[in-house]
Amino acid sequence: MAADVSARVTALNRGMEFPRELDARYGKRITALTAARHNMVSRGLVARMNPGAGGVDVAIDPGGYFETSRPSTHADPGYGVDGAVHGDARHMPGHGACTTTSALNKPTEPFALNLANKG
Template identity: 55%
Template sequence: MTVLDRSLVRLRELDDLFQGRLLTRFATLEAVEEEVLMADLTVGAVLIPGAAAPKLIPRGLLAAMKPGSVLVDVSIDQGGCFETSHPTTHADPTYIIDGVVHYCVANMPGAVARTSTFALNNATLPYILQLADQGAVAALRNDPCLRAGLNIHCGRVTYRAVAEALGYDYLPPEDALAAA
């Protein structure tokens, strides 16, 4: 298994964690192409918060992949990271293009609703408690992680990627909260 990423810090963390049982590579276009052409299974998991996922595998590269290889597009909820991706469902999860099987189920955690609900609750409960204890504005002012999730405040877009994607004016969240 090979993991490609653009974060050298994350690649070093994975190297330390898996102690050679996993290969890591810096994600360049050439590295992606080389790995995809050799792979039996490619999992695309790209997230640019507030924006569409970039298309990492164009149709031409897909056509050169091994017949019967599989693409799993975890980024499908943000538009997908393979040019040939389109959302599917748990009831009809796959389709084939150029001999390559695509699995592009939107809301993949929905297949394990109970487990994913517990995971989501564990991740969000601390923030919910902050909001309840301090009130929204104070909690957002006091916690940079919580503030990083603010998209809209008093009708103004406070998340740069969302503002750019939608063509709206951007107001930094600190400025929006200072006026509140």
């Protein structure tokens, strides 16, 4: 949604195919990176963000991608750090169950089919 309103969007994910998949889907509207220590969002980067810029850390359950992330709640999901807004509600993938299921099925389907084909 953010890319659709011309926001500058960078997405991090642990999967190696992630950047290619997002490039195919969104082109240059989203910068996609494979999550690694050198790609994590540091406190220094958060401090350099434009006032009112924001981040949503959907990986907060396993520790998060932002150095400044901390678990919040759905009742009180947002908080500020150095002028940037964070939204790090836990269990966020569960609120998009169909999308999450599709994302999980894609990489696991070949293994399930392989097991099924072995009887």
